[in-house]
Amino acid sequence: MIGFIRLADSLSSWFGKAFAWLIILMSVGVGLQVLLRYVFNSPTSWSLDVSYIMYGSIFMVAGAYTLSRNGHVRGDFLYRLWPIRVQATVDLILYLVFFFPAVLALIFAGWKYAARAWRYTETSVFSPAGVPVFQFKSVIVLAGILLFIQGLAQVLRCIICLRDGYWLQPEEDVLETEDQLLAEAAESRIKDRDQEQT
Amino acid sequence: MTDPVLAVTMLGIFILIVFLGFPIAFTLMAMGLGFGYYAYFDADLMWRTLGRLDETAGSLETFSAWLGGFFNNRIFDLFVNQSYTVMSNQILTAVPLFLFMGYMVERANIVDRLFNTLNIAAKRIPGSMGVAALLTCALFATASGIVGAVVTLMGLLALPAMLKARYDTSFASGIICAGGTLGILIPPSIMLIVYGAAASVSVVQLYAAAMFPGLLLAGLYIVYVMGRSILQPSIAPRPAEGEIPDISTPRLVWMLITSFLPLAFLILAVLGSILGGLATPTEAASMGALGGIVLAFVYRAMTWQRLREAVYLTARTTAMVCWLFIGSYIFSSVFSYLGGEKVISEFVQSMNLTPLTFLILAQLIIFLLGWPLEWSEIIIIFVPIFLPLLEIFEVDPIFFGVLVALNLQTSFLTPPMAMSAYYLKGIAPPDVRLVQIFKGCMPFLAMVFITMALVYIFPDLVFYLPEVFYGR
Amino acid sequence: APPVVGQSPITMRMQTSWPASNIWQQMAQQYADRVEAMSGGRIQVDLLPAGAVVGAFQVIDAVSDGGLDASHSVSAYWYGKNRAASLFGTGPVFGQDARNLQSWFYAGDGKQLFDELVRDEMGLNVDGYFGMPMPAQPFGWFTSPFESMSDIEGSRYRTVGLATNLLQNMGLSVAQLPGGEIVPAMERGVLDAFEFNNPSSDRDFGAQDVASNYYLGSFHQANEMFEYLFNQDFMDSLDDDLRAILIHSVEAASTANYALALDQYSADLQWLQNEGGVTVHRTPQSVMDQQLVAWEDLISELEEEDIMRRILDSQRSWVERTAYYELMNAPDYQAAYNHFFPETLKL
Numbered sequence A: 001m002i003g004f005i006r007l008a009d010s011l012s013s014w015f016g017k018a019f020a021w022l023i024i025l026m027s028v029g030v031g032l033q034v035l036l037r038y039v040f041n042s043p044t045s046w047s048l049d050v051s052y053i054m055y056g057s058i059f060m061v062a063g064a065y066t067l068s069r070n071g072h073v074r075g076d077f078l079y080r081l082w083p084i085r086v087q088a089t090v091d092l093i094l095y096l097v098f099f100f101p102a103v104l105a106l107i108f109a110g111w112k113y114a115a116r117a118w119r120y121t122e123t124s125v126f127s128p129a130g131v132p133v134f135q136f137k138s139v140i141v142l143a144g145i146l147l148f149i150q151g152l153a154q155v156l157r158c159i160i161c162l163r164d165g166y167w168l169q170p171e172e173d174v175l176e177t178e179d180q181l182l183a184e185a186a187e188s189r190i191k192d193r194d195q196e197q198t
Numbered sequence B: 001m002t003d004p005v006l007a008v009t010m011l012g013i014f015i016l017i018v019f020l021g022f023p024i025a026f027t028l029m030a031m032g033l034g035f036g037y038y039a040y041f042d043a044d045l046m047w048r049t050l051g052r053l054d055e056t057a058g059s060l061e062t063f064s065a066w067l068g069g070f071f072n073n074r075i076f077d078l079f080v081n082q083s084y085t086v087m088s089n090q091i092l093t094a095v096p097l098f099l100f101m102g103y104m105v106e107r108a109n110i111v112d113r114l115f116n117t118l119n120i121a122a123k124r125i126p127g128s129m130g131v132a133a134l135l136t137c138a139l140f141a142t143a144s145g146i147v148g149a150v151v152t153l154m155g156l157l158a159l160p161a162m163l164k165a166r167y168d169t170s171f172a173s174g175i176i177c178a179g180g181t182l183g184i185l186i187p188p189s190i191m192l193i194v195y196g197a198a199a200s201v202s203v204v205q206l207y208a209a210a211m212f213p214g215l216l217l218a219g220l221y222i223v224y225v226m227g228r229s230i231l232q233p234s235i236a237p238r239p240a241e242g243e244i245p246d247i248s249t250p251r252l253v254w255m256l257i258t259s260f261l262p263l264a265f266l267i268l269a270v271l272g273s274i275l276g277g278l279a280t281p282t283e284a285a286s287m288g289a290l291g292g293i294v295l296a297f298v299y300r301a302m303t304w305q306r307l308r309e310a311v312y313l314t315a316r317t318t319a320m321v322c323w324l325f326i327g328s329y330i331f332s333s334v335f336s337y338l339g340g341e342k343v344i345s346e347f348v349q350s351m352n353l354t355p356l357t358f359l360i361l362a363q364l365i366i367f368l369l370g371w372p373l374e375w376s377e378i379i380i381i382f383v384p385i386f387l388p389l390l391e392i393f394e395v396d397p398i399f400f401g402v403l404v405a406l407n408l409q410t411s412f413l414t415p416p417m418a419m420s421a422y423y424l425k426g427i428a429p430p431d432v433r434l435v436q437i438f439k440g441c442m443p444f445l446a447m448v449f450i451t452m453a454l455v456y457i458f459p460d461l462v463f464y465l466p467e468v469f470y471g472r
Numbered sequence C: 001a002p003p004v005v006g007q008s009p010i011t012m013r014m015q016t017s018w019p020a021s022n023i024w025q026q027m028a029q030q031y032a033d034r035v036e037a038m039s040g041g042r043i044q045v046d047l048l049p050a051g052a053v054v055g056a057f058q059v060i061d062a063v064s065d066g067g068l069d070a071s072h073s074v075s076a077y078w079y080g081k082n083r084a085a086s087l088f089g090t091g092p093v094f095g096q097d098a099r100n101l102q103s104w105f106y107a108g109d110g111k112q113l114f115d116e117l118v119r120d121e122m123g124l125n126v127d128g129y130f131g132m133p134m135p136a137q138p139f140g141w142f143t144s145p146f147e148s149m150s151d152i153e154g155s156r157y158r159t160v161g162l163a164t165n166l167l168q169n170m171g172l173s174v175a176q177l178p179g180g181e182i183v184p185a186m187e188r189g190v191l192d193a194f195e196f197n198n199p200s201s202d203r204d205f206g207a208q209d210v211a212s213n214y215y216l217g218s219f220h221q222a223n224e225m226f227e228y229l230f231n232q233d234f235m236d237s238l239d240d241d242l243r244a245i246l247i248h249s250v251e252a253a254s255t256a257n258y259a260l261a262l263d264q265y266s267a268d269l270q271w272l273q274n275e276g277g278v279t280v281h282r283t284p285q286s287v288m289d290q291q292l293v294a295w296e297d298l299i300s301e302l303e304e305e306d307i308m309r310r311i312l313d314s315q316r317s318w319v320e321r322t323a324y325y326e327l328m329n330a331p332d333y334q335a336a337y338n339h340f341f342p343e344t345l346k347l
């Protein structure tokens, strides 16, 4: 079980992180557009297309990565106060009732949607540059599949929690500055306490 | 059940489920699909394939036609279609770029420099350290659109300094929580982009509109800190002789230049080009993102590790915001299909409100939602419910947006979900209690309400800049 | 079948590609009114604006899937799927206006070629018709006046369909946006100039707030029509008389739409001039001449695809015969106008 969770976590983060680098390409690409417009008075026709394709790919694919790091917004002010096994029970039920139907719909309906775009080798309708979007529409299916696998891992986490009474944390990853600082502060406090005790 | 009753039920169940703590994006998707399945249910469509089979059809064929029937519902195509609309949204493209810029800037060791310099420069005014902290926060807010990092960075830097200078604990904590939250209000703010996308109003105009109210709020914070320090010197003692190094004026000027200028240049380039109509928010954000990288180089803070962190965090936070949109698009499409929007607007109309009472009521609801919820949920899910009402009461959606953005400052400071207070509690010395932090935040909540009232009384605070730039 | 007493009416869910306040939504409403009146209420049309179910550019997918029963749009909006879409309304001008092209659709090979394109070539589950031959579309809105193409070279300009390729080739930087996003895009600085369609829609979008020079006359979209698409299964499920009502109401609404357009477009043009602070210009002849040359280049590129070549061949031979008659026969209307309203026109 733990093996599968680790596998799903790393699959999600691998895809999420790989697509995350598009942000650099996006900054440079859109930045280039500004330069071309003001310095060379010859704006590109594809910049608009390329920027939404990159933005959309980044966030869609990062959906599963964010789920694996528990990064999706939740109204958890009550949830935090519950005993850990209650949390796991509620999560387990809601994953089965809410999460999987939605993600399966994304995969199957997305498949149909993307397949049709492939059939026409559809291009973006926002400019005459003919920038292809059929591959971009396929991102819906990819995002759905990654979420499905990560969802299974989250369900297994709930089961482990019900059985053993602890949440299996994802492996260490980059942290928000605030989380990093919070973690450091907590660590130094533990150290201080240990020193006092010895 | 009639459809409108169903719509209200849908909203009710949704709110209940939110309190169960499940990721909201997926809750929205599932509820949209579930209620949408009912709303678009069409028995003819469902059994069409099965009906076309003749006697020669095998049992497998019959079974698959039967199974397929269950998925023959328009809601599924609608769901994908709506998701693609979010994916190709040309306003939200600015979100990852501004996030990336913010993550680069917060890793560039700018906050320490700014605070130290300002602290020395301000040392003769009352509550100097508090004022320096607020100024640092406000400046940083014009380069970043997010909250957490500023609160923690300042909490580590300015809070110990203030406590050491015998500042009152509550007072000092309030300053940092309130100041650190300004980043999400003062442009470039992620919250305003998200509002722009949710309400289909121009982000450029929102930025111009929020500029003065944001600076006014920061100004009121400073006035409050100085006033309190004059009236009650014990909570913010003047620095003792020698506590803050004496630095010659030319050297101080040089320090100010080196700590300000690169950041100021970045801010001017980004905000100036948006407001001046030279670049779209997305284009300006890309310049800002590149500028953030350059800035990190300039301050010798650029490492491979930091770049990777910024890139990955950008992807995660963008996913957090935009998946909420995926959920809310399908949810609100089904909600309005069932007639939910109409029910709400008829209900509100039956209350015979004046525009002012409507505004107060709407802002009160948003304020109360801000206790348990965070800004992203409130803007993406609840603001669209208010929007159709704005037309009825002839409230400008940009004006409303600025009030909402001001109001949501409080959501970071009010329990049970007071993110700024929690961040501060997490890094503050252990004897700083959460109750003290909340107590310190209360006067700043009052400043937010005063600013909202001023904005209502003097709407030019909102409309002046959009008028100058866009003649609206 | 004869109407059964107590039979519940069929609701046809039809989405347009226009904002609710646009005059084109009124035109779609004229169609809906005719369907409801002629069917004696056996068909109720649930007419929705753009975005109610899907975005303005996505109605064709939704109709083919059955998410919508019908749509009211223009074919240029799905030209990302197949560029031949644009030949039904925003294609080259060989000398025909929109009424001529609409006649090609119904009396020439138009309907047959359209069916071949959407059904055989693209595999869509739709039945399509064309209504409302639109007046030629103005070259559009510019922030400052110009004399020739070189004055506006490199400007970011919004149009749709093949006109994007045409004007891109003429040195503009073209973006294609749905109507409702144009003015926000001007405000955001994404665009320098744009065309949408006609004085009423343009006024409704607030074009006069973001640009003050309005150029009339252009070959970029001089024969557009509304595209009505129906889900094929929905059509098949109807009684013959109801299906006929849906189809022939397109023809009926065409007349009503044109009358409304002539009345409203002209009144709004006056409003724009007199109260909107807009200077109305005639597009320079040199620009229009260049447009014809640009079309010529574009045609030879388009003809490399089989279906496009066949559509263009059919249109060309239709226009060669029919427009010859029209033009040879037309009296000089301009002379008559000048005779009775001297010194009014600014050509």
Ligand code: NA
Residues within 6 Å of the ligand: B140, B141, B142, B143, B144, B145, B146, B182, B183, B184, B185, B186, B187, B188, B189
């Ligand atoms: Na900001």
Ligand code: NA
Residues within 6 Å of the ligand: B370, B371, B372, B373, B410, B411, B412, B413, B414, B415, B416, B417, B418, B419
């Ligand atoms: Na709160």
